[in-house]
Amino acid sequence: xxxxxxxxxxxxxxxxxxxxxxxxxxxxxxxxxxxxxxxxxxxxxxxxxxxxxxxxxxxxxxxxxxxxxxxxxxxxxxxxxxxxxxxxxxxxxxxxxxxxxxxxxxxxxxxxxxxxxxxxxxxxxxxxxxxxxxxxxxxxxxxxxxxxxxxxxxxxxxxxxxxxxxxxxxxxxxxxxxxxxxxxxxxxxxxxxxxxxxxxxxxxxxxxxxxxxxxxxxxxxxxxxxxxxxxxxxxxxxxxxxxxxxxxxxxxxxxxxxxxxxxxxxxxxxxxxxxxxxxxxxxxxxxxxxxxxxxxxxxxxxxxxxxxxxxxxxxxxxxxxxxxxxxxxxxxxxxxxxxxxxxxxxxxxxxxxxxxxxxxxxxxxxxxxxxxxxxxxxxxxxxxxxxxxxxxxxxxxxxxxxxxxxxxxxxxxxxxxxxxxxxxxxxxxxxxxxxxxxxxxxxxxxxxxxxxxxxxxxxxxxxxxxxxxxxx
Amino acid sequence: xxxxxxxxxxxxxxxxxxxxxxxxxxxxxxxxxxxxxxxxxxxxxxxxxxxxxxxxxxxxxxxxxxxxxxxxxxxxxxxxxxxxxxxxxxxxxxxxxxxxxxxxxxxxxxxxxxxxxxxxxxxxxxxxxxxxxxxxxxxxxxxxxxxxxxxxxxxxxxxxxxxxxxxxxxxxxxxxxxxxxxxxxxxxxxxxxxxxxxxxxxxxxxxxxxxxxxxxxxxxxxxxxxxxxxxxxxxxxxxxxxxxxxxxxxxxxxxx
Numbered sequence: 043x044x045x046x047x048x049x050x051x052x053x054x055x056x057x058x059x060x061x062x063x064x065x066x067x068x069x070x071x072x073x074x075x076x077x078x079x080x081x082x083x084x085x086x087x088x089x090x091x092x093x094x095x096x097x098x099x100x101x102x103x104x105x106x107x108x109x110x111x112x113x114x115x116x117x118x119x120x121x122x123x124x125x126x127x128x129x130x131x132x133x134x135x136x137x138x139x140x141x142x143x144x145x146x147x148x149x150x151x152x153x154x155x156x157x158x159x160x161x162x163x164x165x166x167x168x169x170x171x172x173x174x175x176x177x178x179x180x181x182x183x184x185x186x187x188x189x190x191x192x193x194x195x196x197x198x199x200x201x202x203x204x205x206x207x208x209x210x211x212x213x214x215x216x217x218x219x220x221x222x223x224x225x226x227x228x229x230x231x232x233x234x235x236x237x238x239x240x241x242x243x244x245x246x247x248x249x250x251x252x253x254x255x256x257x258x259x260x261x262x263x264x265x266x267x268x269x270x271x272x273x274x275x276x277x278x279x280x281x282x283x284x285x286x287x288x289x290x291x292x293x294x295x296x297x298x299x300x301x302x303x304x305x306x307x308x309x310x311x312x313x314x315x316x317x318x319x320x321x322x323x324x325x326x327x328x329x330x331x332x333x334x335x336x337x338x339x340x341x342x343x344x345x346x347x348x349x350x351x352x353x354x355x356x357x358x359x360x361x362x363x364x365x366x367x368x369x370x371x372x373x374x375x376x377x378x379x380x381x382x383x384x385x386x387x388x389x390x391x392x393x394x395x396x397x398x399x400x401x402x403x404x405x406x407x408x409x410x411x412x413x414x415x416x417x418x419x420x421x422x423x424x425x426x427x428x429x430x431x432x433x434x435x436x437x438x439x440x441x442x443x444x445x446x447x448x449x450x451x452x453x454x455x456x457x458x459x460x461x462x463x464x465x466x467x468x469x470x471x472x473x474x475x476x477x478x479x480x481x482x483x484x485x486x487x488x489x490x491x492x493x494x495x496x497x498x499x500x501x502x503x504x505x506x507x508x509x510x511x512x513x514x
Numbered sequence: 515x516x517x518x519x520x521x522x523x524x525x526x527x528x529x530x531x532x533x534x535x536x537x538x539x540x541x542x543x544x545x546x547x548x549x550x551x552x553x554x555x556x557x558x559x560x561x562x563x564x565x566x567x568x569x570x571x572x573x574x575x576x577x578x579x580x581x582x583x584x585x586x587x588x589x590x591x592x593x594x595x596x597x598x599x600x601x602x603x604x605x606x607x608x609x610x611x612x613x614x615x616x617x618x619x620x621x622x623x624x625x626x627x628x629x630x631x632x633x634x635x636x637x638x639x640x641x642x643x644x645x646x647x648x649x650x651x652x653x654x655x656x657x658x659x660x661x662x663x664x665x666x667x668x669x670x671x672x673x674x675x676x677x678x679x680x681x682x683x684x685x686x687x688x689x690x691x692x693x694x695x696x697x698x699x700x701x702x703x704x705x706x707x708x709x710x711x712x713x714x715x716x717x718x719x720x721x722x723x724x725x726x727x728x729x730x731x732x733x734x735x736x737x738x739x740x741x742x743x744x745x746x747x748x749x750x751x752x753x754x755x756x757x758x759x760x761x762x763x764x765x766x767x768x769x770x
Contacts, residue, residue, distance in 0.1 A: 060709070061708060061709045061710075061711070061712075064709055064711055065709075065711035065712075068711045068712055069711075071715075074715060082694070089667065095670070098670040099669065099671060367668065369697055369698045369716050370709070370712055370716075373712050373715050373716060374712055404564075405563075405704075405705070405709070407702070408655065408698050408700060408701065408702025408705045408716075409562060409655070409656070409702065409705075410655035410659070410698035410702070411655055411656075411660060411666075412659070412666070412668060412696075412698070415659055415666045415669055416668040428561075431562070431564035432565075432566050434564055435564035435565055435567075436567075440564060444708075445565075448560055448563055448565045448568065448704075451559075451560065452565060452568050452571075452572060455523055455555035455557070455560075456555075456571055456572050456575065458551065458552055458553065458554040461523065461554045462554070465526070465527040468527070469527065469528075486706075486707040486708075486710040487706065487707055487710070487745070489714070490714035490718075490746060490749060491745030491746050491748075491749055492745045492749050494529070494741050494744065494745065496528070497528065497529070497530050497531070499530060500526050500527050500530055501521050501525065501526045501529075501533040501534065502521075502551070504530055504534060505537075505549055509537075509549075
């Protein structure tokens with residue numbers, strides 16, 4: 043089995059070519075069908091779950107308003123959260139960026155003499171590249187979310203924020219477990235594989251010196267936080283390890299405990315179509331004898347918050363519904379985005395971190411708007427994709443050939459008479475040219491599609507001949 | 515009421531039959547429309563590709579040409595949405611009022627939305643159109659989610675579908691139920707050439723849904739989606755005629 047090196051999210055790395063990655067993904071037509079249908083299945087489950095809540099749209103509006111309020115008062119709520127968390131016996135750390143976050147987490151582990159860390163799912167630590175950072179310093183890091191463990195064993199990043207291994211078939215998981223955990227070759231029964239993973243992880247939980255979790259919601263009013271999982275892995279880690287580190291992006295703070303009634307109802311239904319996650323664990327302080335550290339991470343979030351056009355992207359509660367519904371994500375796979383958070387929401391968050399590297403992501407969309415309509419916190423994702431496209435062009439990150447073609451077309455379309463003259467020539471050309479030449483001229487359009495049969499006349503020419511008063 | 519019909523650049527050049535049908539329908543309904551010259555495009559394709567600033571003069575020209583009309587009926591959901599969203603940014607200079615851009619945006623509507631909201635289904639039924647076929651209805655995403663032509667499947671609101679309501683007035687026409695009623699066809703303007711692999715794949719999947727649902731023809735609100743879907747279908751030698759709603763109502767749609 044090949045194990046590609048894990049890529050650190052380094053600013054200035056090679057730009058992601060989403061179109062090329064997507065073309066490679068779709069080249070396997072059967073796999074594309076399978077991937078598309080798997081995610082559409084989740085989208086349909088979400089639809090049924092949402093339909094079961096009569097006040098669904100009111101909940102979305104409420105959630106959006108709470109998040110906008112929290113983000114516009116983030117300075118106050120973060121400090122209130124810190125004060126209350128400290129009062130609850132937690133130690134609170136502030137990290138400006140990924141590097142500082144990793145250094146803080148390593149410092150906590152080093153001070154406690156911890157060598158073995160079990161983690162529950164945390165996209166923030168993926169974003170920060172925490173695992174390779176700690177491994178390079180001699181700490182064993184075990185991801186305990188089953189999907190995350192599978193991709194970790196394969197040396198891959200997650201392809202989806204809620205279902206990290208959704209790109210893999212059970213046979214591939216069987217092969218991975220055969221290589222890494224010694225299961226019999228060809229074993230691909232999901233129940234049997236899950237049982238093996240449980241045994242394997244149970245031993246790691248018992249041996250762990252420390253655990254790391256994320257947070258779905260940090261509550262300013264109480265200084266507590268909530269972690270949602272379906273596997274109970276966060277709970278097992280928290281219940282056993284003497285040191286608990288909880289890393290959280292600063293945008294995850296909400297004002298009041300009663301706000302959870304809005305978000306928890308939306309989160310699981312939007313994410314997987316469940317009425318509620320199997321475990322919604324409320325943490326209000328360390329167990330007796332346990333050290334509980336909270337790391338509040340900025341890593342570009344305040345910069346995004348300062349952007350008038352894009353700050354609402356920070357409302358995201360990481361449900362992944364926009365990925366499941368996105369017709370491009372479903373047919374190109376999460377890895378094609380080259381970003382920890384893929385799909386529509388990733389395509390408006392990640393350009394804020396490194397525009398040049400992720401310049402292709404805002405274009406990985408037809409602007410169909412399904413993401414915006416499905417989003418439980420009503421982020422106007424398609425409008426932000428549109429605005430990021432403008433910023434990409436402003437920054438000059440569009441290939442020169444594309445820019446030239448666009449500028450030329452604008453110049454022609456701006457001159458109606460020239461446009462009509464060129465149109466007449468082109469239509470004539472299309473009628474006279476042999477099909478083979480026509481396909482060549484059609485470029486990427488012609489790879490899979492015929493050009494429209496060129497009509498003999500334009501509408502304008504017809505109108506002039508057949509109606510009076512065409513000219514005002 | 516003074517009304518104008520806007521025929522987008524690609525419809526003018528490649529699908530004059532759709533524009534002729536739309537004009538015919540409006541005339542038969544007794545609505546006098548101008549088709550003024552001077553604006554071939556609204557700037558939508560360039561703006562959606564990231565060149566909004568470069569195409570601003572095109573939108574400005576559009577505002578200039580259409581500023582005098584009380585209703586601007588656009589034969590494309592994407593163009594109508596672009597004008598509605600972005601024309602307010604066109605500020606006045608020269609002889610226009612300060613509100614020229616905003617006024618034009620407010621007065622801009624899409625062809626099917628105009629028929630449904632302002633003409634009314636009863637009068638449309640009076641056209642006596644017939645089309646004897648089981649059809650798949652494809653509403654462009656900008657018309658659907660942007661302009662509200664039908665309930666998007668994501669939203670938990672009372673179902674409605676203005677296009678199906680209009681087509682309900684067409685004798686012999688039966689609309690099939692699709693497995694994915696409002697999945698994007700993958701055209702997406704420059705997306706169709708920028709990401710041709712995924713674009714084509716989306717279109718083929720959409721065609722597959724149409725045919726397996728029993729459709730013998732496709733009726734759409736958007737010529738751009740039709741151009742993409744028809745190009746894919748013809749490449750695969752599939753016989754699946756496509757018609758704009760206007761062609762069905764005008765009685766000029768190709769029979770399946």
